[in-house]
Amino acid sequence: MAINWPELRAAAIDAASRAYAPYSRLRVGAAGLTGDGRVVTGCNVENASYGLTLCAECGLVSALHAAPPSATNGAAPPLLIAVAVVAGDGDPLLPCGRCRQLLLEAGGPALLVDTASGPVTLADLLPASFGTADLAARRDQAAPPPPPQSGHGSQLLHQPQGATAPCQTSYH
Numbered sequence: 177m178a179i180n181w182p183e184l185r186a187a188a189i190d191a192a193s194r195a196y197a198p199y200s201r202l203r204v205g206a207a208g209l210t211g212d213g214r215v216v217t218g219c220n221v222e223n224a225s226y227g228l229t230l231c232a233e234c235g236l237v238s239a240l241h242a243a244p245p246s247a248t249n250g251a252a253p254p255l256l257i258a259v260a261v262v263a264g265d266g267d268p269l270l271p272c273g274r275c276r277q278l279l280l281e282a283g284g285p286a287l288l289v290d291t292a293s294g295p296v297t298l299a300d301l302l303p304a305s306f307g308t309a310d311l312a313a314r315r316d317q318a319a320p321p322p323p324p325q326s327g328h329g330s331q332l333l334h335q336p337q338g339a340t341a342p343c344q345t346s347y348h
């Protein structure tokens with residue numbers, strides 16, 4: 177499938193215009209092309225609790241999965257084949273480390289990512305990556321049994337005002 181990079185970048189610029197970035201004031205937009213020809217977008221969303229900030233690529237991957245499957249794709253999850261990420265100035269911005277990992281699962285190592293000097297594969301941006309195959313191959317096959325279920329209810333250790341020793345109260 178031919179990838180219309182100017183169109184993809186334009187969709188990312190459009191998404192960036194709706195970013196919620198009052199703290200960093202770095203608006204970011206991301207647009208991805210799926211294997212069945214659809215374009216999904218996302219923008220960054222910040223929060224007063226800074227660590228909760230969502231990158232534009234997070235929104236893009238969520239939109240990818242939230243979209244109804246196409247008739248040709250059946251129940252298979254959609255796959256990204258190309259992604260453009262831009263800042264509010266319209267120029268390409270490379271995904272952060274976490275988002276490279278997110279994009280890996282949504283598009284695989286062959287996913288093309290727009291850069292200022294042309295598209296590169298995600299494998300170039302995230303070499304020696306960890307993926308689903310590692311998880312399947314390395315998970316503990318002889319999983320230990322779940323821990324014994326403790327009794328229901330809870331116990332509260334507290335020291336009433338004026339008391340000299342802590343006092344334990346159980347709720348069942």
Ligand SMILES: [Zn+2]
Nearest residue numbers: 231272274275
């Ligand atoms: Zn990110």
